[in-house]
Amino acid sequence: MTAPAPTSAPPTRQPLMALDQALSSLLASAQPLADTEVVDTFNADGRVLAQSLVSALHVPPQDNSSMDGYAVRCADLSSASAASPVVLPVTQRIAAGHSGQPLQPGTVARIFTGAPVPAGADAIVMQEEVVLGAGPDSQPLASFSACPPTGAWIRRAGEDVTRGAEVLHPGTRLGPAELGLAASLGLAQLTVCRRPRVALFSTGDELVMPGTVPPEAMAPGAIYNSNRFFLRALLQRLGCEVSDLGIVPDNRAATVQALTDAAQTHDLILTSGGVSVGEEDHIKPAVQQLGGLDLWQIAMKPGKPFAHGHIRRADPHSLAHFIGLPGNPVSSFMTFVLLVRPFLLRLQGVADVACPAQTLPAHFTVTKADRRREFLRVRRNAAGGLDLFANQSSGVLTSAVWGDGVVDLPAGTTVAPGDAVRFLAFADLLA
Amino acid sequence: MTAPAPTSAPPTRQPLMALDQALSSLLASAQPLADTEVVDTFNADGRVLAQSLVSALHVPPQDNSSMDGYAVRCADLSSASAASPVVLPVTQRIAAGHSGQPLQPGTVARIFTGAPVPAGADAIVMQEEVVLGAGPDSQPLASFSACPPTGAWIRRAGEDVTRGAEVLHPGTRLGPAELGLAASLGLAQLTVCRRPRVALFSTGDELVMPGTVPPEAMAPGAIYNSNRFFLRALLQRLGCEVSDLGIVPDNRAATVQALTDAAQTHDLILTSGGVSVGEEDHIKPAVQQLGGLDLWQIAMKPGKPFAHGHIRRADPHSLAHFIGLPGNPVSSFMTFVLLVRPFLLRLQGVADVACPAQTLPAHFTVTKADRRREFLRVRRNAAGGLDLFANQSSGVLTSAVWGDGVVDLPAGTTVAPGDAVRFLAFADLLA
Numbered sequence: 001m002t003a004p005a006p007t008s009a010p011p012t013r014q015p016l017m018a019l020d021q022a023l024s025s026l027l028a029s030a031q032p033l034a035d036t037e038v039v040d041t042f043n044a045d046g047r048v049l050a051q052s053l054v055s056a057l058h059v060p061p062q063d064n065s066s067m068d069g070y071a072v073r074c075a076d077l078s079s080a081s082a083a084s085p086v087v088l089p090v091t092q093r094i095a096a097g098h099s100g101q102p103l104q105p106g107t108v109a110r111i112f113t114g115a116p117v118p119a120g121a122d123a124i125v126m127q128e129e130v131v132l133g134a135g136p137d138s139q140p141l142a143s144f145s146a147c148p149p150t151g152a153w154i155r156r157a158g159e160d161v162t163r164g165a166e167v168l169h170p171g172t173r174l175g176p177a178e179l180g181l182a183a184s185l186g187l188a189q190l191t192v193c194r195r196p197r198v199a200l201f202s203t204g205d206e207l208v209m210p211g212t213v214p215p216e217a218m219a220p221g222a223i224y225n226s227n228r229f230f231l232r233a234l235l236q237r238l239g240c241e242v243s244d245l246g247i248v249p250d251n252r253a254a255t256v257q258a259l260t261d262a263a264q265t266h267d268l269i270l271t272s273g274g275v276s277v278g279e280e281d282h283i284k285p286a287v288q289q290l291g292g293l294d295l296w297q298i299a300m301k302p303g304k305p306f307a308h309g310h311i312r313r314a315d316p317h318s319l320a321h322f323i324g325l326p327g328n329p330v331s332s333f334m335t336f337v338l339l340v341r342p343f344l345l346r347l348q349g350v351a352d353v354a355c356p357a358q359t360l361p362a363h364f365t366v367t368k369a370d371r372r373r374e375f376l377r378v379r380r381n382a383a384g385g386l387d388l389f390a391n392q393s394s395g396v397l398t399s400a401v402w403g404d405g406v407v408d409l410p411a412g413t414t415v416a417p418g419d420a421v422r423f424l425a426f427a428d429l430l431a
Numbered sequence: 432m433t434a435p436a437p438t439s440a441p442p443t444r445q446p447l448m449a450l451d452q453a454l455s456s457l458l459a460s461a462q463p464l465a466d467t468e469v470v471d472t473f474n475a476d477g478r479v480l481a482q483s484l485v486s487a488l489h490v491p492p493q494d495n496s497s498m499d500g501y502a503v504r505c506a507d508l509s510s511a512s513a514a515s516p517v518v519l520p521v522t523q524r525i526a527a528g529h530s531g532q533p534l535q536p537g538t539v540a541r542i543f544t545g546a547p548v549p550a551g552a553d554a555i556v557m558q559e560e561v562v563l564g565a566g567p568d569s570q571p572l573a574s575f576s577a578c579p580p581t582g583a584w585i586r587r588a589g590e591d592v593t594r595g596a597e598v599l600h601p602g603t604r605l606g607p608a609e610l611g612l613a614a615s616l617g618l619a620q621l622t623v624c625r626r627p628r629v630a631l632f633s634t635g636d637e638l639v640m641p642g643t644v645p646p647e648a649m650a651p652g653a654i655y656n657s658n659r660f661f662l663r664a665l666l667q668r669l670g671c672e673v674s675d676l677g678i679v680p681d682n683r684a685a686t687v688q689a690l691t692d693a694a695q696t697h698d699l700i701l702t703s704g705g706v707s708v709g710e711e712d713h714i715k716p717a718v719q720q721l722g723g724l725d726l727w728q729i730a731m732k733p734g735k736p737f738a739h740g741h742i743r744r745a746d747p748h749s750l751a752h753f754i755g756l757p758g759n760p761v762s763s764f765m766t767f768v769l770l771v772r773p774f775l776l777r778l779q780g781v782a783d784v785a786c787p788a789q790t791l792p793a794h795f796t797v798t799k800a801d802r803r804r805e806f807l808r809v810r811r812n813a814a815g816g817l818d819l820f821a822n823q824s825s826g827v828l829t830s831a832v833w834g835d836g837v838v839d840l841p842a843g844t845t846v847a848p849g850d851a852v853r854f855l856a857f858a859d860l861l862a
Binding site for chain 1: 472473476487488490491492493495497526527528529530544545546547586590591592598599606607608609610611612613614615616617618619620635636637638639640641642643644645646647649651652653654655656657658659660661662663664665667668758759760764787788789790791811815822824826827828829831832835856857858859861862
């Protein structure tokens with residue numbers, strides 16, 4: 001046998017796209033959703049604020065005590081010393097939530113944490129520094145052995161929040177602290193971006209839904225569909241309404257119909273699988289027919305194949321986004337958290353969608369540099385460094401379960417123990 | 432006026448308890464809940480696994496291709512070179528989810544990522560390295576210019592998970608990756624610890640619910656109740672069922688009744704406010720009467736006052752936990768995430784409840800050491816260091832909104848720029 005005359009040129013490698021370029025392109029297409037809704041502050045955890053929160057009051061509302069003790073006029077105590085204490089009558093008692101009377105010269109007020117400082121008082125003395133007694137008429141007396149500095153233990157009105165200040169701006173993702181802050185300003189309801197609606201499709205002949213076939217009865221080549229499980233959880237954590245539309249139909253006409261229908265009522269159609277060069281399914285030609293599709297080869301590992309497109313709707317001014325993730329579980333997981341997560345946050349109006357990174361020491365070795373930017377699953381250890389999971393396979397999520405984050409390793413880089421590397425925590429990537 | 436004969440000795444400062452000691456004491460009391468329930472894997476995000484997950488299958492199930500390309504017998508290609516390629520007929524095509532036929536010597540198989548490697552094949556050659564052609568009978572031919580190493584681009588059966596291996600152990604908190612891993616083993620349902628039931632009370636005459644009084648009509652000394660908003664969100668993130676029981680009744684008998692009722696149906700009764708030395712409310716004597724109560728002064732800032740106790744139930748072998756947090760918002764928030772969070776995770780059976788910490792450089796100065804361990808609200812900056820929020824007041828949550836974590840500063844410590852400090856991320860503390 002002799003060499004054949006080639007009928008196809010060797011496929012030239014498609015040039016790889018940098019991850020940052022892919023992210024920029026995705027974010028540029030993410031026009032924030034215009035619709036808002038009003039929700040109870042109690043139910044706003046994880047939502048994105050669509051209004052500016054301006055404080056209508058000072059926090060704290062008045063000067064108040066930051067200690068349990070005695071409100072005094074410093075001038076009354078100017079001569080106080082341990083050798084010669086000053087003794088003054090306790091003429092009132094002010095608890096949090098109650099207003100006292102103006103403090104007369106030569107008197108002091110018992111006061112508790114958070115209680116308003118009475119007019120005339122200019123310092124608080126901690127109760128531990130006061131000796132109590134009683135006069136002949138049972139009048140409570142307090143003995144002071146030092147003069148406090150003016151303003152001691154007084155929290156000033158507006159010290160934490162000034163009336164008129166913007167405390168939260170539109171595009172803020174709300175968490176427990178933000179809800180507490182909004183409540184402290186008296187806000188029982190908040191205007192937030194509506195939830196993005198995401199339709200989730202899976203693709204792949206080999207995929208079997210857990211629960212339908214027991215492990216011992218799995219056909220050769222069959223694997224369980226795991227991607228839709230973590231994708232749905234990740235989408236819900238980002239505030240999305242998820243429609244799980246199951247497996248993509250196995251013919252072109254039905255696929256076109258399913259995508260057309262989903263596009264009318266969803267902001268994003270998300271698939272996993274079917275985006276590699278060699279894979280054949282009906283999704284790619286259907287999306288191309290219904291709108292447009294770019295097939296990227298992203299210079300990241302795990303990851304690489306990634307599809308981004310859109311599907312037109314009946315309304316010509318409106319479209320649904322389409323994103324196709326790779327089918328390998330870890331590739332799907334990592335492209336989701338590094339690309340789809342910021343896309344969905346931006347869709348809700350979040351400005352800063354970057355994941356915070358730390359620089360930490362590697363407690364491992366990478367001897368073989370990769371031409372792609374690598375995201376190695378690692379775990380923080382008790383010594384303050386990062387341990388590497390031995391099996392960086394993209395076929396199963398054991399590495400993402402064992403690890404608590406990834407090292408973002410530039411292309412062409414090796415690592416020696418002690419090298420400072422860039423760490424992204426799953427706690428940040430999955431929040 | 433002369434100094435009175437003291438009728439009360441100066442209150443000696445109650446010795447402060449170390450935070451670690453408080454945590455140990457809390458965890459020692461947290462007997463994990465015995466009840467479990469079976470939930471769909473789809474709905475198990477955030478729950479705690481109450482079973483051991485042992486894989487009933489290999490992952491991957493068979494040797495399979497990790498590339499799109501051609502399955503070959505290396506022996507057929509031993510003489511291949513660029514100058515003298517070896518040309519072999521392509522006799523079958525194997526896609527993911529399909530099994531091929533045994534590979535006959537002198538033939539190759541077209542194969543796609545994830546597809547089972549046919550019997551007899553011992554390597555995969557990437558499609559980019561193969562030239563295609565056709566023989567006179569239109570038989571597809573593939574031309575190879577090199578011999579691959581044995582095993583090239585083959586993922587071995589069981590490489591990621593071996594049949595019989597324990598992949599998740601009881602007490603694992605489930606997140607998206609864990610759900611995906613469980614699904615990849617065929618598990619559509621999981622046995623998890625039941626949700627802890629938490630009754631939330633607020634205390635404080637000065638507290639006004641947002642929405643009931645507008646800011647301009649707030650009475651002097653009145654402040655909005657913000658703690659119940661963030662506490663409810665934090666509890667829900669930990670998988671708890673929350674009953675918000677509102678403000679503690681303002682008399683002893685009603686308080687005793689409310690606590691008695693709540694204790695019958697809840698695992699934890701959580702209050703905020705009313706635990707400082709000087710504060711007077713009905714909670715403390717009521718809990719003392721109904722079970723027992725320890726009032727701690729914890730050596731942490733913000734924080735310090737903290738109450739831990741229990742309330743007996745009708746069943747003498749069972750009790751409800753009681754935890755009283757300080758009333759200042761940031762004190763309440765920080766004692767929750769540092770003490771109540773690990774307590775509630777342990778109650779669900781989580782063994783390792785410690786928050787992962789990083790060592791990062793301070794980009795700020797602390798000149799005045801505190802006698803308490805301080806938790807300073809900070810934010811990671813673009814230079815890889817930590818910036819300090821200027822106002823570390825515990826009165827309002829602005830610092831926790833601005834920051835993305837805290838520096839855990841030992842008692843008696845000052846900080847200079849560049850010092851390595853211990854950082855705890857809110858993403859970890861709030862997850």
